[in-house]
Amino acid sequence: xxxxxxxxxxxxxxxxxxxxxxxxxxxxxxxxxxxxxxxxxxxxxxxxxxxxxxxxxxxxxxxxxxxxxxxxxxxxxxxxxxxxxxxxxxxxxxxxxxxxxxxxxxxxxxxxxxxxxxxxxxxxxxxxxxxxxxxxxxxxxxxxxxxxxxxxxxxxxxxxxxxxxxxxxxxxxxxxxxxxxxxxxxxxxxxxxxxxxxxxxxxxxxxxxxxxxxxxxxxxxxxxxxxxxxxxxxxxxxxxxxxxxxxxxxxxxxxxxxxxxxxxxxxxxxxxxxxxxxxxxxxxxxxxxxxxxxxxxxxxxxxxxxxxxxxxxxxxxxxxxxxxxxxxxxxxxxxxxxxxxxxxxxxxxxxxxxxxxxxxxxxxxxxxxxxxxxxxxxxxxxxxxxxxxxxxxxxxxxxxxxxxxxxxxxxxxxxxxxxxxxxxxxxxxxxxxxxxxxxxxxxxxxxxxxxxxxxxxxxxxxxxxxxxxxxxxxxxxxxxxxxxxxxxxxxxxxxxxxxxxxxxxxxxxxxxxxxxxxxxxxxxxxxxxxxxxxxxxx
Amino acid sequence: xxxxxxxxxxxxxxxxxxxxxxxxxxxxxxxxxxxxxxxxxxxxxxxxxxxxxxxxxxxxxxxxxxxxxxxxxxxxxxxxxxxxxxxxxxxxxxxxxxxxxxxxxxxxxxxxxxxxxxxxxxxxxxxxxxxx
Numbered sequence: 039x040x041x042x043x044x045x046x047x048x049x050x051x052x053x054x055x056x057x058x059x060x061x062x063x064x065x066x067x068x069x070x071x072x073x074x075x076x077x078x079x080x081x082x083x084x085x086x087x088x089x090x091x092x093x094x095x096x097x098x099x100x101x102x103x104x105x106x107x108x109x110x111x112x113x114x115x116x117x118x119x120x121x122x123x124x125x126x127x128x129x130x131x132x133x134x135x136x137x138x139x140x141x142x143x144x145x146x147x148x149x150x151x152x153x154x155x156x157x158x159x160x161x162x163x164x165x166x167x168x169x170x171x172x173x174x175x176x177x178x179x180x181x182x183x184x185x186x187x188x189x190x191x192x193x194x195x196x197x198x199x200x201x202x203x204x205x206x207x208x209x210x211x212x213x214x215x216x217x218x219x220x221x222x223x224x225x226x227x228x229x230x231x232x233x234x235x236x237x238x239x240x241x242x243x244x245x246x247x248x249x250x251x252x253x254x255x256x257x258x259x260x261x262x263x264x265x266x267x268x269x270x271x272x273x274x275x276x277x278x279x280x281x282x283x284x285x286x287x288x289x290x291x292x293x294x295x296x297x298x299x300x301x302x303x304x305x306x307x308x309x310x311x312x313x314x315x316x317x318x319x320x321x322x323x324x325x326x327x328x329x330x331x332x333x334x335x336x337x338x339x340x341x342x343x344x345x346x347x348x349x350x351x352x353x354x355x356x357x358x359x360x361x362x363x364x365x366x367x368x369x370x371x372x373x374x375x376x377x378x379x380x381x382x383x384x385x386x387x388x389x390x391x392x393x394x395x396x397x398x399x400x401x402x403x404x405x406x407x408x409x410x411x412x413x414x415x416x417x418x419x420x421x422x423x424x425x426x427x428x429x430x431x432x433x434x435x436x437x438x439x440x441x442x443x444x445x446x447x448x449x450x451x452x453x454x455x456x457x458x459x460x461x462x463x464x465x466x467x468x469x470x471x472x473x474x475x476x477x478x479x480x481x482x483x484x485x486x487x488x489x490x491x492x493x494x495x496x497x498x499x500x501x502x503x504x505x506x507x508x509x510x511x512x513x514x515x516x517x518x519x520x521x522x523x524x525x526x527x528x529x530x531x532x533x534x535x536x537x538x539x540x541x542x543x544x545x546x547x548x549x550x551x552x553x554x555x556x557x558x559x560x561x562x563x564x565x566x567x568x569x570x571x572x573x574x575x576x
Numbered sequence: 577x578x579x580x581x582x583x584x585x586x587x588x589x590x591x592x593x594x595x596x597x598x599x600x601x602x603x604x605x606x607x608x609x610x611x612x613x614x615x616x617x618x619x620x621x622x623x624x625x626x627x628x629x630x631x632x633x634x635x636x637x638x639x640x641x642x643x644x645x646x647x648x649x650x651x652x653x654x655x656x657x658x659x660x661x662x663x664x665x666x667x668x669x670x671x672x673x674x675x676x677x678x679x680x681x682x683x684x685x686x687x688x689x690x691x692x693x694x695x696x697x698x699x700x701x702x703x704x705x706x707x708x
Contacts, residue, residue: 133592133643137619145621148648149592222594222618262597353693386692387672388644462600469601473695482693498674501644574617576603 052310054267056430062422070429075320079374079415083323085316085428086416087374088339093412098370099377100402101178101343102395105130105155107505108512109166112155116170118392122399127170127177128379130154130389131188136223138184138560141509150506153389154180157188158513159553163195172201178209178253178343178377183225185212186234187559190546193246198551209250209299209343212238215276216255218452218570219461220262225560228453230567234542236283241543243284243294252280253299253343260303261349262458263465266310267431269303270318271438272457274325275448281330291330295337299376302342304366305350312418313427315344315373321432345370345378345402351386355481356496359383364401371411372418378402384496391499455573462576513555520553528552529562536566583707584634588616588625590653593643598670598692602638605696611636611703622649626656629665636703637665642672642692650684657685666706670694 050058059066067073075083080090089095102119104127105112116127131154134146140158141150150156157163167177181188189210193203214231217224224231238251256264256273264272277298284294302318304311322340326332347366351359360383370378380401382394390398405411418424442448451457471477478484528549535542542563549559587603589596596618603613614632616625629637637657641649646669657663669681670690678689687706690699 133594137592139592145592147652148645149643152644217594220594220597222596223592353691387674462597463604465597466601466604469696473697572617574615576600576607576613576615 052307052427053265054310054314054431054434055265056310056427056434062426064422066422066426067429070426071433072429073425075429076419076425082327082335082338083320084339085320086419088319088341088376090415092374092415093371093406094415097406097412098375098402099126099176100124100399101126101128101377101379102382102390102398103128103130103180103346103379104390104395106132106153106389106499107151107155107502108509109155109157109162111151111502111505113166113168113170115392115395116166119395119399120170120175122396123403124399125175126377127175129166129177129179129181131179131181132156133223135188135556136181136183138187138225138556138563140555140557141506141513143557150509152501156505156509157191158509158555158557159516160191160194160550161512161516161553163191164198167195172196172199172206172208176207176209178211180211181223182211182214182217182221183223183231184556184560185210185214186238186542186546187550187556189238189251190543191550194547194551203246203249205248206246207248207250209253210238211255211301212252213255213276213301215279215448215452216258216273219272219457220258224570224572226563226567227570228449230563231570232279232283232449233539234563235280236287237541237543239280239284239294239297240287240289240541242297243289247297250297250299250341253301254280255301257301257303257346259457259461260347263461263463263468265464266306266314267434268438268461270314270321270431270435271442272448273300273302274318274322274435275439275442278325279447279449291326291332292334292337295326295330295332296334296339298341300340300342302344303347303349304344304369305347305362308365308369309424309427310431311369312373313424313431315342315375316416316424316428317431317435319374320428321435341376343377343379344373344375346381348381348385351381351383352479352481353386355487356383356386358481359386360397360401363398364404367401367405368409368411371405374416384499387496388499391497393497453573455575458573459575516553517555524552525549525554525558529554529558532559533562533565536563582610582612583636583703584612584614584632585636585638585703586614586616586625586629586632586634587638587640588620588628589618589641590620590622590625590639590649591641591643591645592619593641593645594618595642595671596640598642599640602640602670602696602699605700606703609700609704622653622656626653626660626662629657629662630660635666635707636668637662638668638670640670644672646671646673647677647680647684650681650686654684666703668699668702670699
């Protein structure tokens with residue numbers, strides 16, 4: 039390293055462990071793997087973006103996470119967001135819905151409508167999306183454990199309203215493997231959980247080819263303590279697990295790979311995040327080309343939603359989170375994301391208030407309308423620093439993926455709780471560094487203000503106790519009005535399909551059309567698949 | 577006076593909330609501070625938590641709740657603890673707890689609330705002070 043400038047500056051490392059030089063030159067790009075892979079936007083390996091003209095043609099989709107209380111209240115919030123310029127919906131479900139419980143289940147007590155909207159039957163889905171043009175506004179369902187049921191409801195609702203599901207767009211999160219690592223809304227054991235995800239992919243490939251049945255999430259793994267390299271590596275390993283599963287069931291890679299999408303986290307160092315996304319896009323394209331032999335270029339696209347990073351926000355001095363959110367949005371735009379869901383400044387306290395949601399939306403609109411982020415594609419391309427870091431991040435992501443494979447693969451690692459254990463250990467080490475002042479966080483361990491009534495600066499989203507009673511009343515009414523025999527035979531079919539290993543989706547759609555409840559359908563699947571037994575390790 | 581036996585702590589995740597980063601961090605901090613920690617894992621019912629608190633013979637019960645449902649959960653748990661003669665166990669709650677709810681939790685018998693952002697050493701310090 040004789041050409042390197044000597045300094046007495048202390049060394050700097052990014053969170054992924056890469057040493058950052060004080061000055062970068064063209065030589066660094068060459069030494070880290072060369073400029074060959076930078077390429078052009080819209081062309082393999084897509085380092086610069088999956089589309090030729092990116093935001094110049096159409097800005098990213100704005101899709102704030104929203105949902106609370108009853109479907110009626112949520113529908114109002116949807117209308118508000120759309121009226122304010124939002125271009126997609128990102129639906130938050132309450133925890134009972136996410137873990138497959140009806141609103142009147144004793145285990146749901148105190149949780150109905152609290153962190154998202156309550157859904158028990160198709161009736162709720164009909165109300166939630168009333169008045170929304172599903173061709174213009176694409177809907178993303180943030181649900182995992184009970185995703186197959188909610189996808190079935192969404193399709194049934196769309197069909198009822200006259201949409202052709204062969205042309206219906208939209209996304210379900212439906213990434214159950216990451217739920218075992220972080221977020222925790224698992225229901226069934228690991229293997230049948232993967233099988234259920236497979237059912238949705240196979241069903242969509244045949245019947246709803248424009249729908250994205252899975253959004254693989256690095257996000258929650260990062261929030262649980264993974265560094266940016268691990269975030270990408272684990273997400274890619276998980277995506278490969280789903281791909282391998284459906285390939286074994288006979289699907290052709292090009293029949294579904296283009297419908298896989300990703301959900302990533304943004305907090306921390308700006309350049310590290312941008313390099314992470316550019317590197318990830320390139321590596322994913324190579325994996326899909328070289329390992330899976332895809333022929334359709336679209337099968338090699340890393341399509342993603344990014345913009346959130348709740349772990350970067352602080353309860354201290356919450357207005358600072360507005361500034362952090364603006365930087366996250368900037369990072370997201372500089373990284374070529376397809377969709378943004380920006381974390382709102384009150385996220386460290388509560389689900390977003392109307393005001394906080396609007397500020398997030400305006401933050402993105404300011405980038406689009408005032409800051410020139412849509413004028414040209416991948417504006418950081420060619421930067422000595424960013425290209426070098428992109429090369430280095432790609433190598434590191436690949437290395438972590440190889441480690442996971444060498445140790446028996448991601449499914450085993452998750453089933454045994456190894457990934458969970460590794461990231462939670464890292465989360466603890468990071469917090470200790472923060473407490474010792476080795477990592478600095480504004481308002482937390484530096485630039486603190488003396489304890490004031492900080493919380494009063496955050497306007498809390500009000501939780502309405504009566505929403506739960508309203509929801510239970512509707513559930514009872516729906517149960518009383520439906521055709522009991524029809525429900526019973528539909529549930530029997532779902533149970534039989536699940537037990538015999540057939541795809542449960544066609545039967546599931548019939549069952550939700552008969553107004554079978556989330557709880558009833560989940561009980562069928564539990565009867566066939568069993569329940570997950572969490573490996574608790576410290 | 578120094579305790580002979582290490583302090584035993586049950587850390588529980590009640591309700592349906594799946595956010596366990598904080599609970600696991602606190603568990604590690606307490607382990608490092610010499611406590612014995614039993615972490616329950618996710619989605620434990622108040623009945624299960626009361627039962628484990630009794631069976632594990634712990635000195636401290638800690639709940640971690642980030643979903644906003646801390647009050648109904650603690651309301652259900654309180655009589656269950658009392659029934660098992662655990663009404664005066666050192667009971668702490670952490671997570672996403674608004675200031676306005678702290679009095680209500682205190683009334684239910686919660687000894688301390690440690691909201692998001694609390695330094696781990698404050699929790700360790702509190703437990704040691706109360707039990708030494």
